[in-house]
Amino acid sequence: MSDNSELDKKNVRVRYAPSPTGFLHIGNAQSALFNYLFARHYHGTMVLRIEDTDLKRNVPHGEDSQIDNLHWLGIDWDEGPDKPNPKYAPYHQSERQALYHRYVVKLLDEGLAYKDYATEDELTEMRDQQRAAGEAPHYDGRWYGRSVEDQEAAEAKGLKPSIRLHMPPDHVYEWDDIIKGHVAFNSDNMGGDFIIEKSNGMPTYNFAVVIDDYLMDITDVLRGDDHIANTPKQVAVYEALGIKMPNFGHITLIYNPKTRKKLSKRDKKTLQFISQYKNQGYLSEAIFNFIAFLGWSPVGEDEIFTRQELIERYDPSRMSKSPAYFDQQKLDWINAEYIKKLSLDDMTDRILELVDEGQTDVAKQVQALNLPDLREFVYQVSKIYQTEVHMLTEVMDKVVFYANILQSDIDYSQLSEFDHDDVVSVLKSFEKHVKDLGADVADPDFKGMIKAVGADTGVKGRALYFPLNVAFTGNSSAPEINEILRLYSISTIVDLLDKAIANV
Template sequence: MSENSGLRKNVRVRYAPSPTGFLHIGNAQSALFNYLFARHYNGTMVLRIEDTDVKRNVPHGEDSQIENLHWLGIDWDEGPDKPNPKYAPYHQTERKDLYHRYIEQLLDQGLAYKDYATEEELTEMRDAQRAKGEAPHYDGRWYGKSEAEQQAAEAKGLKPSIRLHLPANHEYAWDDIIKGHVSFNSDNMGGDFIIEKSNGMPTYNFAVVIDDYLMDITDVLRGDDHIANTPKQIAVYEALGITPPNFGHITLIYNPKTRKKLSKRDKETLQFISQYKNQGYLSEAIFNFIAFLGWSPVGEKEIFSREELIKLYDPSRMSKSPAYFDQNKLDWTNAEYIKKLDLDDMTDRVLNLVDEGQTDIAKQVQGLQLPDLRGFTKQICKIYQTEVYQLSQIMEKIVWYSNILDEVIDYSQLNQFDRNETLAVLKSFRDHVQDLQEDAVVRDFNQIIKDVSVDSGVKGRNLYFPLNVSFTGSQSAPQINEILQLYSTSTIIALLNKAISAL
């Protein structure tokens, strides 16, 4: 399907999370593509909360989903916080009466029926089917039962579930926005399936149909793991005499090492959007990165603003193949976005992470007694802006440089240089800085380094590397003159004394 944004009218899509936990990167992928679809076609995005699985719902699960979607830069036009009276309410638990009305309609038409089979009976049925080498399926044992048989079951205290009756050898097919033509035969769908549980709550595959129908949803974009649900939902649409929306099944995200779907057991990959936020990935970078998990624009360009992605989005370029999560690509993308930040903005973002204190390193920064944390942070951002790929690395530098006199520096690195030359450099530097006042506002370390070079007769690598090791613990340090601005004069002298002593 290659569509121009001017050809589609009245597009309505929905993202419908369950409040069972944090926003997972796979859910964020679905939300993002629904968002791009809606915005590209000047349509409406709906946020609906599918909370019928009450046992799995967690406190603040919904708030967490909403907060992380907002952080990611995804907004919506309708939802619990933006109700449209025509379509509200937006929580499934508040829509129970709506579902039951359609359940009664199907029962009255004989297209659905009450099933009084107990869990023990169903388990026994499935075990017997497996023993025969058959795929487990409901055998229709309560279809067509008389009123008297139903009343007898009720008299035993049994509560029925409601099942939709599937016609034999019937094809449920659709033209998928992403996958093309897809079809399932009713004989291979596990038999008549439950549309209302014995507790009176609708099942997912029924509630979602009623919601999408009553909310005028035109296009359903969701993960590929839902593809087996789609024929069941089409069966409900057909039974109710309703035209289904367009369906599109987004490729899942895979682990490139295991070549399997990204799982919560993949410990080397962060799973939740809040984890990326806390580690100092930028929301703009995550948005850009996820947009490429299952879609690609024309051309080689890889860094796009949200507005550019909305304009370029084309469903016909959605991928049928698995989307592999490339951590190196994410880190590169985030580094590119960090490089473009205004220095004050970068400083603010780091300090916001410190204030939130969601990671060990943020808590360590909170514990520092720095007289000017903002100024110190801004200086480190200035030095390392082009070197880091996570803002948490800036926090690590803050801790390192503020505790530099207590950090363990490997002075054996100095052994690869001429000892007498190195001592001459360090002692000359010490002589020059001893003349500086402790709280001097202007300290021209570039000039001091030039003077040390003249005094010692040492230059180039043999001059800079010993200074880098002495002041940072590493042979390579960006902008050593800027790093020296982080220290008081007495700290600089103490570091030089430590290095001279080690030699």
């Protein structure tokens, strides 16, 4: 049994081992992040290992997608396919088959594993009979202890065996979980002898992962709580081979707060993949900060931390045993806080990067704009809305709106609550001041002009600002209308005023 009551934190080695079967899901990112924090907090080594033995489920560029999105999140590693350590390489399971088979042979030679020639039809019939008898489906050990003659007879029929590990009856497999505390399973309740090598010679997950972790000197295994049923089988392999097992920690899963169930890919209202968050204009720093709170909490009430601060504060004893609920409002708030901290140049660069990648409709719309200086336009819109938005795509929406303002359908009925003559006089007075500007005025004093309109017309407060807000933004409430006016040419301002006057 593993004892981590006083964890030895010298030479820590952890691993994140994704399968290249799709994009980086937020649940996988959670596991990667906690392994990263664990390794960095204890000045240890993080290993990236690719579990690609399920060849049918692997997708093209799945591995590249995982790596790219991990890098975007700010998660790096010390060893992996791109950073091989000759002592531990290779890092793809598909390249380690001979290593696994060596240990399978060892277990066969010691009588701890055996060949099973049962066909799929036989196994299906066995499970059906067990269900009919009210039993939980389990392998009944029908090939355990069979004679060499029986095996040769099966071979003569062309049957290829799988290899099963023999489970001793009424044996307790237990460990002290870093997060959950003491956990124990009885061998009688684990589904019987389980396959460690398939008939095609490929190892099963629960066998390959043990050999990999052992040969790569992994000291601590942090992974999702959905692996909790796999761990006793892996403990059984460790015991059968007589090798030291690592410390295990099972991270709480992420739950939907409305359904109170595990976050599912069917939850269409929740973004599931890290690439989606990136494309929608969430900042990598904000996502990192947010995920760190899905299953862990620091001492104190603070919620905004840099990556380095999270590394320093990380304490596995504060990992949560309770479900982690995905709070969209909290994520949006965290992202907004990070956006506020950006320099305008950095904010503009990040928006333009999203535009260049063109992964969303609004990014494609910005690409299609015919602006003489897109960067400057994005910069000025960012300056206006930096403290108001939750995602960078919201700034992009504003860029599209203001760039196409003359084609926008503006609802002028919003101004019906004000005196018609006052509205018209305000719009006409402002138009006069605009037309009086010299052609060489590079920096018009729009704030002063609005003040002059008030003096000219005697209209003040809401009655003064609302007509201008609606004329230039389509909304009765607008932040810094004088800054918004700087987005337009003088001719556009005049056209917007003429349009408003004609429609009031």
